[in-house]
Amino acid sequence: PDRPDEMQRITEAGGWVIFHNGATRxxxxxxxxxAIGHRILKPEVICDPEIEITTRTEGDxxxxxxxxxxxxxxxxxxxxxxxxxxLDDGTPPDLHLPAAPAPAEGQHQQSSRRCNVAxxxxxxxxxxxxxxxxxxxxxxxxxxxE
Numbered sequence: 001p002d003r004p005d006e007m008q009r010i011t012e013a014g015g016w017v018i019f020h021n022g023a024t025r026x027x028x029x030x031x032x033x034x035a036i037g038h039r040i041l042k043p044e045v046i047c048d049p050e051i052e053i054t055t056r057t058e059g060d061x062x063x064x065x066x067x068x069x070x071x072x073x074x075x076x077x078x079x080x081x082x083x084x085x086x087l088d089d090g091t092p093p094d095l096h097l098p099a100a101p102a103p104a105e106g107q108h109q110q111s112s113r114r115c116n117v118a119x120x121x122x123x124x125x126x127x128x129x130x131x132x133x134x135x136x137x138x139x140x141x142x143x144x145x146e
Contacts, residue, residue, distance in 0.1 A: 001026050001033040009033070015044030023072075031068050031133070056142070062087060062118075063140040069133035070126045082125055083139055086118035087111075115139040 001007060001017045002024035010017055010026055010033060018028040025031050026044050038045045064079055074082075118139040126135045 001031070003033075006033040010044045013043045015041070031072070060142050062115075062142050064122070064137065065140075066122060066137040067134050069131045069135035070122055070137055072133055073126050073129035073131045074122065078125070079122060082121050083118040086121055087114050087139075087141055087143075111141045115141050 001010060002019075007017050015026055018025050020028060023031055026033060026041055030038060030041055030045060033045060034047065034049065035041075035045050036047050061080075062083055064083055066074075066079070070079070116139075119137040122137040122139070123135050126137075
């Protein structure tokens with residue numbers, strides 16, 4: 001809701017945006033202007049997604065999808081560092097999570113397990129930084145590391 005275009009859309013729908021303790025919130029409640037199923041804040045908060053189509057490049061390592069509970073306390077750079085370490089060697093950086101086991105099933109299973117470890121590491125990292133919001137993360141390995 002801190003983007004000028006979203007703020008304008010919210011106010012035109014009869015709502016307002018409050019800046020409180022460094023956070024921008026719709027009616028002082030929600031830190032997002034688009035969400036699924038928030039009936040209390042309708043019509044200000046809408047479920048229409050913003051879609052951006054991006055061409056992938058050789059340099060794209062992974063895709064990180066996470067809720068605002070992660071992004072409120074973890075920078076993009078730090079998230080990338082945590083995830084990259086998990087994907088490269090299956091070991092999360094000092095977060096007391098088990099390393100991803102090297103399965104006999106093959107490369108796909110190993111990559112999948114490393115993605116799970118990376119997503120769990122992001123969640124733990126956000127908890128360690130005392131996030132007070134919902135924490136969810138999904139990591140997709142775009143390189144299928146060995």
